[in-house]
Amino acid sequence: MPQIEFINVSKEYDPGKKVLDDVTFKVEPGEFMFVVGPSGAGKSTIIKLLTKEEMPEVGDILFNGESILNILKESVPDLRRKIGVVFQDFRLLDSKTVFDNVAVALEVADSNLDEIRSIVPNVLNMVGLTDKMFKYPRQLSGGEKQKVAIARALAHEPDVILADEPTGMIDPDSVDDVLEVLEKINSLGTTILMATHDQEIVNAMKKRVLRIERGQVISDKKGGKYRG
Amino acid sequence: MAKSWSIFMSNIKKEKLLSVSNILIMTVTFVLLGLLINIVVFSQTALRYLEDQAQVTVFFKDDFGEDKIAVLKDNLAKDKRVSEMVYVSKEDALRIFREINKDEPVLLESVSASILPASLEVRAGNISNLKPLAEELKLLDGVEEVRYFEDVVSRFKFWSTVVYIVGTLLVLIFFVISYSVVIAALRTTINSKGVEFEIMKVVGASDDYVKSPLIHQGVFFGLFSSFIASVIMILLGVGITLANVFPKGLGLGFLPGVFMAPWVFSIILTFILLLSGFLLGYLGSSAAIKKYLNY
Secondary structure, eight states, rough: OOOOEEEEEEEETTEEEEEEEEEEEEEEEOOOOEEOOOOTHHHHHHHHHHHTTSSSSEEEEETTTTTGGGGGGHHHHHHHHHHHOOOOOOOOTTSHHHHHHHHHHHHHTOOOOHHHHHHHHHHHHHHHOOGGTTTOOOOOOHHHHHHHHHHHEEEEEOOOEEEEEEETOOOHHHHHHHHHHHHHHHHHTTTEEEEEEEEEHHHHHHEEEEETTTEEEEEEETOOOOOO | OHHHHHHHHHHHHHTTHHHHHHHHHHHHHHHHHHHHHHHHHHHHHHHHHHHHHOOOEEEEOTTHHHHHHHHHHHHHHHHEEEEEEEEHHHHHHHHHHHHHTOHHHHHHEEEEEEGGGOEEEEESSSSHHHHHHHHHTTTSSTTTEEEHHHHHHHHHHHHHHHHHHHHHHHHHHHHHHHHHHHHHHHHHHHHHHHHHHHHHHHTTOHHHHHHHHHHHHHHHHHHHEEEEEHHHHHHHHHHHHHHHHSSTEETTTTTEEEEHHHHHEEEEHHHHHHHHHHHHHHHHHHHGGGGOOOO
């Protein structure tokens, strides 16, 4: 059973202007897939639809075989705990330490202090930030900030991680570190869906590439390449 | 619940100045609300007192004897419009005259009971019956003069009604202002935490998790400021009780004939203010947070 399935999905923010137009694709468990395309192609919309921040006008979206569209409002938090999201702008809380930024994900799920004290160091260890646990975001490089965001997304041991241009705001030297972390997480069985328009990354990683332009799927190739 | 309160307490600690100014603004609003309600009740009470005092005074001719006046009084007692009558004989009138003019011995020496008229003070259950009563009494045999202060009473009644209507409208307007103040105060907090709420929602926070600390904050602001306003209103009530401004107590416009001690009214007002504080805090914070729960 596919982990994620888009079935003829169309989405428009303004009437008559389709951001996604009849998009259909499947993602199997444990896959690493790039969603590529120019700015405004509809990459971020795919991520917002998967976290139910937005709803499609047409089509269906299945997650682990169940339609996301039928999920009740009160069950959306459960869905979002199964799908970790990493953003281009990190979305960290500047007033909280690295530890507390990761702990937020657990606090909102009513985890107790013992669980938080056990899980947070583990996920920070996984992304290689154990020594920065009590630093504040302003004391970190762009790459380190993104790793904190990845650690936060990992806190619930999600089935899938959605990364929306995760390397877009970090220095080139840190890009490899972030990708390495994402590959490591993928190798442990977590599905990764990464939206990007960085052709160097896509071509170097040799993963499945779903190309979108003007809201439509142009190509879907395993080990594919991308020329922006 | 405990976590929600701890988040709320940390919000208050982090934003001490903002919290203090919010509470001050809301306290002023609730004090004004309390004063306004007081003014409406006081004016209604004053009208009641004035209506109670309003009377027609019938002065009799010297040749109209006490026996005739007694017959007239008995007849008037059967009239349903009349609530109370007091007969003031020539001797009573002299006593009253002496009491009023006790510091003027020259004047007192020149006056005797025979030159003062006997009179009958007639009070009506309904102030609007005074005028027809006066007109009818004027036509009776033996009546020298009929006096009543129609203008004063009707003018006060008019202004009292104006105060009642304007006061009620102002109370409603102040409710709307209070509501806006709560929303504006909490929006400031919410906007400063907008990113945090978005992050919380994205990582799986339920609406209640995001909402509860802000609802607590709104309810706290509402209850705390209405409590301060209530204390001021209770002190005002105790002051009015001690000063004995309204000896019979305060009258409520919508409950004719019911009077209560000012301090009792202050306690009722306290409940009204606290309930308003709670509702305004709850509804205001719910409205303010709404837009962050839409995704």
